[in-house]
Every structure is written in C-alpha cells, then in structure tokens.
Amino acid sequence: QVQLQESGPGLVKPSETLSLTCAVSGYSISSGYYWGWIRQPPGKGLEWIGSIYHSGSTYYNPSLKSRVTISVDTSKNQFSLKLSSVTAADTAVYYCARDLAFDYWGQGTLVTVSS
Amino acid sequence: DIQMTQSPSSLSASVGDRVTITCRASQGIRNDLGWYQQKPGKAPKRLIYAASSLQSGVPSRFSGSGSGTEFTLTISSLQPEDFATYYCLQHNSYPCFGPGTKVDIK
Numbered sequence: 001q002v003q004l005q006e007s008g009p010g011l012v013k014p015s016e017t018l019s020l021t022c023a024v025s026g027y028s029i030s031s032g033y034y035w036g037w038i039r040q041p042p043g044k045g046l047e048w049i050g051s052i053y054h055s056g057s058t059y060y061n062p063s064l065k066s067r068v069t070i071s072v073d074t075s076k077n078q079f080s081l082k083l084s085s086v087t088a089a090d091t092a093v094y095y096c097a098r099d100l101a102f103d104y105w106g107q108g109t110l111v112t113v114s115s
Numbered sequence: 116d117i118q119m120t121q122s123p124s125s126l127s128a129s130v131g132d133r134v135t136i137t138c139r140a141s142q143g144i145r146n147d148l149g150w151y152q153q154k155p156g157k158a159p160k161r162l163i164y165a166a167s168s169l170q171s172g173v174p175s176r177f178s179g180s181g182s183g184t185e186f187t188l189t190i191s192s193l194q195p196e197d198f199a200t201y202y203c204l205q206h207n208s209y210p211c212f213g214p215g216t217k218v219d220i221k
Contacts, residue, residue, distance in 0.1 A: 036210075046159065046202055048210040061209060062116075095158055100206040101149055103170075105158040 002026040004096050004106035011112050012090075018083040018111055022096030023076075029054050030074040033099050037070065037081045039092040040108075047092075051100060052079055059100075086113045117141050119205055121213035127221040134190040136216045138203035143183045147207035150179055150188045153215075154199045162201075163188065193218070 008020035022035070029035060036051030050060035052070045060068050064083070072079040083090060093108040118141040128134050138148065146166035151159040161170050163179035166186055176191045190197055198220055203213040 045215050046212040048212070051210075059209065100210055101161075101164055102151075102159070102204065102210070103161055103164070105160075108158050
C-alpha cells in the first residue's frame with residue numbers, strides 16, 4: 001500500500017521560505033511516476049503547485065513557478081517543496097500526492113504564514 | 116491554459132437521490148479527467164480516473180462519463196457517507212482542479 005506523509009514547520013514568517021518534505025512508503029520513487037504538491041487555503045479549493053519526475057525533471061504551476069523548487073531524494077525515498085517569499089496568501093493545507101492524476105495522497109499539513 | 120468549471124457549485128439532496136455533477140473544460144482534454152471526494156479535514160480521495168474508470172474500492176453507485184470537454188459524475192443512490200465536496204481534475208495539460216461542488220443534506 002502506497003503511503004505518503006508530509007512534514008515540516010507549521011508556522012512560517014512572511015517573506016521567509018516554506019519547506020516541506022513528503023516521505024513515501026510502499027513504493028520506490030525511483031521506479032517511476034511524477035510526485036507532486038497540492039495546496040488548499042482554508043475554506044477554498046485545491047491548487048496544484050508542482051511535480052517532479054523520479055528522474056528529477058520538474059513541472060511547475062506557471063502562477064507559482066518563480067517561487068517554487070521541488071527536489072527528490074531517491075536514497076531516502078522522499079521529495080521536498082520549497083516556496084520562497086511567502087505571504088499570508090500562502091497559508092494553506094499542503095498535500096503531497098503521486099502521479100499527475102493524484103491517485104495516492106498524504107494526509108496534509110497546515111502551514112500558517114504569520115509573524 | 117485549460118480552465119475547469121463545475122456545476123452546480125452546491126446542491127442539497129436526500130438519501131436515495133440520484134445526483135449528477137458536471138465538469139467542463141475550456142478545451143478538449145480527451146479523457147484525462149478524474150473525480151475526487153473530500154470530507155472536512157481530510158485529504159481528497161480519488162473516485163474516478165480516466166473519466167469513467169472506477170477506482171478500486173469505490174462503491175459502484177459512483178460512475179463517470181464524458182470525453183473531450185464535458186464530463187459528469189453520477190451518484191446513483193446518495194448515501195449518508197456521500198455528503199462531501201466533489202472536485203474534478205484535468206491532467207491533460209498542467210493539472211487543474213475544478214472549483215468544487217458541495218453536496219449537503221436536504
């Protein structure tokens with residue numbers, strides 16, 4: 001059974017960089033698929049942030065591309081998100097998921113941007 | 116950019132009702148569409164992939180249809196556990212979710 005688990009700070013200050021990691025179990029990232037991040041502001045809809053292929057090639061939402069970096073560590077079977085220059089508008093539950101069709105999801109982690 | 120719309124944005128229904136939700140893409144996306152159910156405080160759960168294929172473990176009262184630009188999710192007989200918000204997702208170009216349809220109790 002494929003499982004994903006997000007981790008990282010729950011509070012980030014404005015203008016700083018949000019960093020999250022997604023640990024994958026039950027499937028080896030190096031075997032294939034894209035691995036991605038999605039976010040959901042409180043009370044709002046879902047927004048795809050970006051994805052990374054197991055080889056390391058990346059695919060970002062054009063609206064966030066200038067601030068997003070996604071990387072993969074196949075040795076630890078995990079991938080990571082960095083979102084720079086955050087503002088209150090980046091407050092959201094952040095999910096990691098497998099594939100561009102998002103078949104498996106993590107439980108999500110709330111990140112609040114506040115001083 | 117491909118934009119997704121959903122209708123209705125919300126609906127009230129009773130247990131046993133047949134419910135249909137529509138998703139439209141601004142341009143053709145073949146069958147690169149999925150449907151997701153989300154309950155409060157939980158991650159979305161995929162119900163349908165490739166527009167009409169039922170995800171393993173999902174009850175057969177859920178079905179999907181469509182291709183190109185218009186798609187539907189149908190719940191044949193609404194059950195108490197089906198009250199939730201439903202999203203479509205296209206992944207023909209960069210992934211984009213519809214705005215959601217909230218299904219609540221009449």
